[in-house]
Structures are given as structure tokens and as C-alpha cells.
Amino acid sequence: NAGVTQTPKFQVLKTGQSMTLQCAQDMNHNSMYWYRQDPGMGLRLIYYSASEGTTDKGEVPNGYNVSRLNKREFSLRLESAAPSQTSVYFCASSGGMGGEKLFFGSGTQLSVL
Amino acid sequence: QKEVEQDPGPLSVPEGAIVSLNCTYSNSAFQYFMWYRQYSRKGPELLMYTYSSGNKEDGRFTAQVDKSSKYISLFIRDSQPSDSATYLCAMSGTGRRALTFGSGTRLQVQP
Numbered sequence: 001n002a003g004v005t006q007t008p009k010f011q012v013l014k015t016g017q018s019m020t021l022q023c024a025q026d027m028n029h030n031s032m033y034w035y036r037q038d039p040g041m042g043l044r045l046i047y048y049s050a051s052e053g054t055t056d057k058g059e060v061p062n063g064y065n066v067s068r069l070n071k072r073e074f075s076l077r078l079e080s081a082a083p084s085q086t087s088v089y090f091c092a093s094s095g096g097m098g099g100e101k102l103f104f105g106s107g108t109q110l111s112v113l
Numbered sequence: 114q115k116e117v118e119q120d121p122g123p124l125s126v127p128e129g130a131i132v133s134l135n136c137t138y139s140n141s142a143f144q145y146f147m148w149y150r151q152y153s154r155k156g157p158e159l160l161m162y163t164y165s166s167g168n169k170e171d172g173r174f175t176a177q178v179d180k181s182s183k184y185i186s187l188f189i190r191d192s193q194p195s196d197s198a199t200y201l202c203a204m205s206g207t208g209r210r211a212l213t214f215g216s217g218t219r220l221q222v223q224p
Contacts, residue, residue, distance in 0.1 A: 004156075005136060014117050018176060033211060035214075038218055040121060041214035041216060042117075042119075042201065042214045042215055042217055043201065043203075043214040044214075045119070045211045045212075048211050058211060063121075065202075090156055090157070092156075100205060100211070101147070101159055101162055102203075102212060103159070104149075104157050104158070106118035106156045107154075107155070107156050109154075109181070112180070
């Protein structure tokens with residue numbers, strides 16, 4: 001039972017490089033989320049997708065784009081990475097019925113030099 | 114001011130102690146309250162889930178919600194070294210899909 005799977009687990013980028021973080025869930029959940037976690041800041045929402053075909057900005061969307069490829073997959077793209085995007089990124093999913101219980105992946109540790 | 118405030122700790126207690134972790138919040142629309150546990154280099158995992166006010170108990174863990182004071186608590190009885198982790202409170206309101214998280218409290222239980 002895989003749950004939420006994120007790839008890669010670690011990545012080092014140079015400023016200006018681009019990359020895509022991949023996320024897939026096998027729980028048939030409607031909603032998917034991308035959070036970033038920084039020391040002292042907790043988890044902050046970047047983007048979320050309430051259902052297949054829809055995406056919405058969260059608290060800190062600048063510098064990121066997302067794609068809800070299908071019900072299972074939700075990717076996060078950094079078009080031109082900046083050092084301020086050094087963080088741990090978590091993907092999560094939920095049933096989408098309100099009062100959400102989120103299920104998280106194991107995270108991607110990203111460093112931008 | 115953040116919507117959800119949580120003391121970052123670290124909190125260090127001896128094995129067997131009762132631990133109290135707390136969060137305050139400012140948004141009166143929050144109705145769903147959760148506690149997540151996060152081990153080092155892992156994703157958060159749901160520990161407790163409460164709707165509206167009241168208490169909920171699950172083994173050694175008790176979650177309390179006081180909506181009148183905008184205050185939630187997590188109690189851990191007979192704490193174990195395996196409880197050493199960061200505990201994040203999280204909450205949301207009706208129709209608001211995404212959770213708002215506290216910054217997390219790091220707990221260390223000493224054997």
C-alpha cells in the first residue's frame with residue numbers, strides 16, 4: 001500500500017535551473033496539495049487541486065506552477081529556481097469531502113545554490 | 114500575526130512523563146482540528162482528528178478543543194522515547210479544503 005509517492009527524494013539545483021517534482025497517490029483521492037516546509041515556518045500551502053482538472057493558488061504560489069495530470073498525479077514545477085526555494089516539499093492528498101484528513105508523501109529535499 | 118500559533122520548543126521530558134502540547138488560533142471559522150506527528154526526515158502522519166469542541170482519546174493520546182478560547186491541546190500519557198518527534202497542529206473550516214498548520218513543537222523524550 002504505497003499511499004502518496006514523491007520523486008525525487010533529494011535534488012540540488014543551480015540558480016535559474018528548472019525541475020519538476022512528481023507526486024502520485026493510489027488512494028483514489030480527489031484532492032491533492034503541495035506544501036513547503038521551512039524551519040520555524042511550518043507547512044505552507046503552495047498550490048492545491050480540489051479535483052481533476054482544477055488547480056488553485058495557496059499561500060506561497062510565486063515561482064511555482066502545477067499540473068494535475070490525472071486523478072492520481074499532481075506535479076510541481078520550478079521554472080527558474082531561486083535560493084529562496086530551498087526547502088522540503090511535501091505532496092499530500094485527501095478525499096476531498098471537507099474537513100480534510102491529509103495523507104503526506106515522504107518529501108523532497110531541494111537545495112538551490 | 115499567524116492564524117495558528119504553536120510554541121516551537123524544543124520540549125524535553127523524561128520517559129513516563131505526561132506531555133502537553135498546545136496551539137492557539139485566531140480564525141473562528143475553524144471547525145476541524147488535527148494533530149500530525151512528524152519524525153525526522155519523514156512526512157507528517159495524522160495522529161488525532163477532532164470536529165468542533167470537546168475531547169477525543171486514543172490510547173495514550175488525548176486531543177482537546179476549546180473553541181471559546183480558540184485553544185487546542187494534545188496530551189501524551191506515559192511518554193516513550195518513540196514519541197520523540199515534531200508535533201504539528203492543523204485546522205480548517207467548512208468549505209475550506211486546505212489545512213492551516215502550526216509551526217510544530219519538537220518533543221524529545223529522554224530514556
